[in-house]
Amino acid sequence: MNVATKKRKPAGDGEAVFDRELGDLPPELRWREWMGRIEAVLFASASPVGRDDLARVVGQGASVEMLIEDIQAELTGRPYELAHVAAGWMFRTRSQFADAIKAAADLGDQALAFTEMEMGVLCAIAYHQPIDRAGLKDIFGKEVSRDLLARLRFKDLIASGPRAPRSGAPHTFVTTETFLVTFDLQSLRDLPELELQSDGG
Template identity: 70%
Template sequence: MAKDRPAAQLDRELPDLPPELRWREWMRRIEAVLFASASPVPRDDLARVVGQGASVDLLVEDLAADLEGRAFEIAQVAGGWMFRTRATYAPAIRAAADVGDQLLDLSEFDVAVLAAIAYHQPITRDGLKDIFGKEISRDLIGRLHARGLIGTGPRSPRRGAPYTFVTTEQFLVAFGLESLRDLPDREQLVDAGVMGVPDQVVCSQQA
């Protein structure tokens, strides 16, 4: 959400409504904001559309309960909330909807490289080479960049210092993580089908 955009004139408190209807209207406002946003909306932004002192967390909980049985749900990812289609409907979406640009289409090795970056960021290409025992192609790095899953990290001030790579908010969104603290351990990676990831990839979880 845009942080510098001036707040529109909005009656946040809704004093003329009875408490039950006021709460329901706050829920609908949160629903509208989440529906309109292409990225996770943090708590502070959602607080702009409800009464002062109203619990955004409880409103989101009630909205999530209200959506039970629907094809989409509220996911808490990347420090905020967003709407996400329930996983059970993924086959139907692939069969009928034009979502080609949204599919990650990552190979097992792509995911392993992402895991290495996530656990060791900021990391250079040489660092990735040390983990995997071979050069990581610029093409692979470019694909991960193009999908918004990684970005350029801090670089040493010395002349000629190599670029480093870090994961992005889109990485958290794509894998349903609220923060890097939610990264899985090695056993979870294996269970998820990320096979053959070297031990070094998951030896030190970042906070």
């Protein structure tokens, strides 16, 4: 029926279809409307929005990257910015306003508070993933508690990875997209290089 048709057919065939192309608008207004759509989608999302999702709200020939550059240019001097994080873009407040936000309200402080051990385990997983508890024990010289791993999982910073090629095939741990967003990384390639020797020489 109608539902099946909607699933199968791309936008453009139905009666009340979403108008991506905006062919009735002059080019400048069309570009403005596309910028507005991208901003609206990003404001409505709590996590980064990928290029393919943003491309669904603008015309086929429109460059998502150029639209984003224009939005970024308009945000110069504002207390928030449009940043490329993880696998997409998202709005976030500029770092110089962090103290002002904290002074007004403790927003998200608890969610991002880490013990030294939690931070150490999170770094070990980030650099050595996929890694199981035995691998973490090798690094720290002691068992890493299931409770600590559960807390990192609860904060959505780690998830289960592939089974380890050891006897019993234990679960491994990997970092998540939330980890990338939290630490302002586009991908794991942006992790700082591990210093194996001191800079001073």
